Amino acid sequence: MKKIYLLVTLDTECDKGPKWQVQQPLRFKNIIEGVPENLQPLFTEFGVKPTYLLSPEIMGDEGCVEVFQSIMGASELGTHLHSEFIEPEADFKANNTRSFQADFSPETEFKKLENLTGSFKKKFGFAPKSFRAGRFGLSRYTLEFLENLDYTVDSSVTPYKWWWRRRGEGVNFLGAPNQPYHPSRNDFRKPGNMKILEVPVTLINHFWEKFPLAWLRAINPINRLQTVALNKVIGRRLKCLWLRPTYSTAQEMMAVTEHLCRHVDHDRVVLCMMFHSNEAAAGLSPYNQTETDVARFLDRMKVYFEELFSKHQVRSLGLSEIADLF
Secondary structure (H helix, E strand, O other): OOEEEEEEEEEEOOOEOHHHOEOOOOOOHHHHHHHHHHHHHHHHHHOOOEEEEEOHHHHOOHHHHHHHHHOHHHOEEEEEEOHHHOOOOOOOOOOOOOOOHHHOOHHHHHHHHHHHHHHHHHHHOOOOOEEEEHHHOOOOOHHHHHHHOOOOEEOOOOOOOEEOOOOOOOEEOOOOOOOOEOEOOOOOOOEOOOOOEEOOOOEEOOOHHHOOHHHHHOOOOOOHHHHHHHHHHOHHHHOOEEOOOOOOOHHHHHHHHHHHHHHOOOOEEEEEEEEEHHHHOOOOOOOOOOHHHHHHHHHHHHHHHHHHHHHOEEEEOOHHHHHHHO
């Protein structure tokens, strides 16, 4: 039987609404109430060690900081960059967090990451080791910058996906592995010799899995013509199945798990679940608008954990702890 390493990662953000619109002035009910009342008790019940990836506005609120200081022993804390809420070129009155860090000059991106890391150290008294880019928006320089800031793990890659935008530079993850790897300095989708470990978010796509990763890396869907062509020709086969309770039922998440157990060519399988903290509170994201919706969301995780731990040999780790295995 393969050993499963379960990573439960949460992008923590301020309260939002439809289309991820920021509630101004900034509010943090999803952290102050949602984390201690909804999330942490569930994780404690199953012995799950979550990783909370903290965005800049979360570290700017003393109530949020107190919540995370109180659960440091039961969780891992890392960072999550939403560029709007950290200098330079900040926009603290922004009504959305659409920016990719790839939109900025390398100098500005590095300074934002440096300031984010410094804020974390000031609030928690130690250096963060794990990171995820806001909207998965890695630049070609991000992993090198993270290495320079002494991070050991990034989890921004979503295999089989690309994030195309009308303005700014998109990001393409076609051809990236679905298990942890040390990336190449020339292409973060390729294994290489960087010190930092890339831990992809867990999702599968049966169509793309038919092709060698090198073939997928030759496709450039960031080109709008290719995006239109792919959607027209391939259509629904582009849809991925995520290890994400927002998008997937407990049964679908187990299907992802069993698929990887069958197809990963190793005696261990790493599962990286992700969702946003504000998805676990009513009306504070585009999802789960009512308390009933939240209850169903939490129940999907509970049912998944029950089946996962009953059927498999599972160890739950913080995101950066997985680096010791690779």
